[in-house]
Amino acid sequence: MIYIVGHKNPDTDSIVSCLVWQNYKRKIGLKNVLAVRIGELNRETEFVLRFFRVKNLKEIKKVNKKDSLILLDHNLYQQAVEGAKEAEIIEVLDHHYLGDFQTEKPIYYRSEPVGSTSTIIAEIFKERKFKPSRKEAGLLLAGIISDTLNFTSPTTTEIDKKIAKWLNKFAKLNIKKLAEKMFSAKSDISGLSFKEIVSKDYKEFNFKNKKLAIAVWETVKTDSFFGKEKEIFSALKKLKEKNHLDLIFFALVDILKKNAYLYCLTEKEKEIAKKAFLGKEIKNNILFLEGIVSRKKQMLPKIAANLER
């Protein structure tokens, strides 16, 4: 079996790109491919699958030597399914920085500094003169909208905007309305504990012999987080211990105002963040980061550059 799989703690881009890539592979004759996920969906992605009437992907916990993998939306083993190092990776489509990736055989690897993996898939379709179905085009649009915060994140490129226009010839969607609905679903934290919130969009990285994590929560309702500092920091502390991290950050991103609040667990995190962003501390160990929304493009590079060896 060839598994098409996105990163741990999957987001909308990860899920829809796996789904659409599976459909494409099957249409061009590759029958033994299966789109799968590692971990639970977030509420935005749940909404998107409902909206387009698509069934959820099958969850897998690990893979083994006999399995082949197509990795979408990631290339780090740290973010990949358990067992990925032993399995055979035959293809990667991604838009993140390159990690310590090595294979034994030649593989198809496509990485572009664009807003989403969905963008890359749509580009491939266009290049190969493959017409997506209305649903496939809509799913890819949702992936682009999610990752680029509806074309407002600094990760957005002209390619994303152009390819979205092309996709919408097939999808025929009101993009603004869809984005509003997605962001409102994403912001719903009813019934969620802060432990769940900080573990949802959680990614680990290794730089300069340090294991660090940046958890992100994008929302149109930052208000629901104010006054909850104690609970948030306590959830971060537990997560840091459980995963043996050197550093943990939590960025609460305001999708509408395009700012972030960076929760720094200890003085160590705070010192690095202050150097990295020249951020103003607004409350004990919380820095206000004006104009910063993207972990990939704005947070991680600055934090990594300010780590001490």
Ligand SMILES: [Mn+2]
């Ligand atoms: Mn992505």
